Amino acid sequence: MTGPSGNKGGETYEVSASNSGSGSLKGRVAALYDMLCQIFGTDQIVLKAKKLEALELFRSDKLPERILGLQRVVYENPTLEEIPKEGELWQILMDIEGEIADMAARRYVENDLEKKIMEKIEENQEEYLEEIKAGILKKASGPENAQTLKRLAILEKKEQEKLTRSILEVLRPQSLDEVVGQERGVKALISKIASPFPQHILIYGPPGVGKTTAARLALEEAKKFKHTPFGKDAPFVETNGATLRWDPRESTNPLLGSVHDPIYQGARTELAEFGIPEPKLGLVSDANGGVLFIDEIGEMDPLLVNKLIKVLEDKRVNFQSSYYDALDDRVPQYIRKLFNEGAPADFILIGATTRDASTLNPALRSRCAEVHFEPLAPDQIKDIIDNAASKLGVVLEEGARDVISEYTIEGRKAISILADTYSLALYKNAGGTAGEKIHVTAEDVYEVVRNSRMVPYGIHRAKDSYEVGRTFGLAVSGYLGTVLEIEAVAFPAEEKGKGKLCFNETMGSMTKDSIFNAAAIIRMVTG
Template structure:
């Protein structure tokens, strides 16, 4: 895996915007602390390493050739509240706690131990999974970021003791230097990160990898391994993962499998080799293709976001004429999604003149997921309207947007992630609120249709406009 790791930023696939953002923040004479957000396996750590190597070559930065890059995992950072040990910030080994190496224990002299923040002085301190760090340790790190040094204290320290070495006196009197740039990486959403830490850092977002990105990563890895393979191999691998790291792992497994089965021969990876490795690992396709050419009555594709990934919501509705009818929706759905059903009822009555109290209506989200927020409102409205009127809905188009009582389509969050999810599901079109269009940051391989009202949605998604 180390051999296949990208050795230049040109080899990092699908993260051009993130690379530029990191370089712009490190290229300044006053580089910023940074938090990197994104799903696992998309290149956050590798990008930070390579961007730092580029920054060291720029005259505008305070970095120099020997500037350190200190890397640590936030999930494994340990520390003791008594300050007996703290590998990140440094600690004081008092005589009673000096353990097996008791250089100063007999003379009663406390011994300061430098931490990683001091080793990173003049360079970068990279903390992977920074959101998993102990909250108290995070607050201590914030203090170091402000002071740019670590202070040591001990009740055993006597500044008048002539036996105390000069370097220990200097550490107690002046502290240890810790002027570094912090880069933290996390798979958590920004809301889950310490607000005080976020306020001190610039934020860079890494994008989910598309199928084409995964295929390019597989092709690049094959070049490094100097192997040939069936043309279908990159496509097959891209169906089973959205992580670059995982894609390389699958290829490496298939490479080893081919070497073992064809000993003495030049390795060549067939699609059967890859499928056998996938079968042995019990992998399942990451994305399912939902799009279909023909329309359906009462079925609509909405969009949702989980973490940094967009996904499809299969929303279906049925309606039966009945006096004093009722509306039923998933019990597991969120309250805001349930409110969207009642908003939809009012909008449909205004559009068609039909009173949905004359119908028994059942709305279902396949899989029974909890829809957090109102962003499925437009999709729910279309599903109910289709069920009542019998008009077919396009099955190659996905929708996101909140519905208001006046039939307006209101903006929602995570629009880029939702567009990405629609692409992975095979959709040809995606309908988004017009107020979100400025948030779309690149040319996606899908037709994006901005709308302001439910009438505009119906013109696009129904086979016949209402």
């Protein structure tokens, strides 16, 4: 029968597997040698024969040795040493012919496939080159392209376009001595922070009295003591409880941290391809070894507060995800460590609030020491104004401080009024610059407060003289005390000792009770 035909250099070849007596063994062996040369090429056959130690057998005059050489080359086995016997030559040649037929068929298919590949390359050469070029550029440049680089340049340009610093940044206290009116509160705060065993702290007080500034400076002061656990690089992480937003499904939580779902939320390419979730650390981990300051902690979500309490106890944040497989070898070690052990969150919590202590979570209060900052008195407001004026280089005329202290009890607001007055005085000073000494008058302050529609806190003032029918009462609202004027008219009683008290409909029951108590005391004293 006839085996597959092949092509080598334009020549055709066939392998005969016939076992008839036509032709001699010697001619058949020579034909097989020629066939190998046509398939692989003469040079390749010589190199292969030399490598397989069959070159001398090829040149031998003895037919069995030549057949042995064929066996070594065809089967690529240099360990064949036994010379075939006369009775086995035909069978061996038939086996060799079958193997060569397989080689010829394989080479024929390879040549045909190479031909089709070359045709395909010629047809789509430009397209393939563009894909290869794009792949190389993408690998070299990463995720960046012309559009992303342009946007980055725009952002960097905007970063350079800064007007000036905020006036509050310029006038913010730089040391604890500049925190006015809170000597007791600052002392209590420092004693609880600058300790070998620092405590979590809640600071209560009205707005604008220096709670945030005192907390920041307290950490810097604590770093100076060797017995405190805070290092030189201890972080101070600040956030606002009123703006903390989180998802109950734990898809996002900037305070405690969250796990990014590789399917719906997305993750880095190398993680998303294998469905590996990626934990994202929160502010509690950023504050590890330092202080986490939460302003307006009373405005936090109650459920988030409970989660924060758990972190305060464990000093660690645990992550969970249904996509995490502990037996998956493709999970990076840092992700495996976060899921198995959690993220460190060993920090000191300082929370500040303007709310009453009774409105806060009792479990949180039981784990924290409490410090109270006092409302600022008018004299303390004046001290704050003097410090700010010296930093601004402002000369305060007579009465300017008194006017500001009448219209606010907050240090921050007092500085804001002074800054507005400074700007107004600078505007009035034609040709003046920020470096000159600016004079601020009481009239400038009045103009600012009129434009801001502000009213003074102390409307009613006591007099040295008496006035019948004019009564004042002391009232408390939050952290502040004020004076309420009570309008009253007295008429002679019809009969002595039988006078009556009459109230209008808007007076509350507590007010009525207070007046009855006061009347009873007056009768007891006067008889």
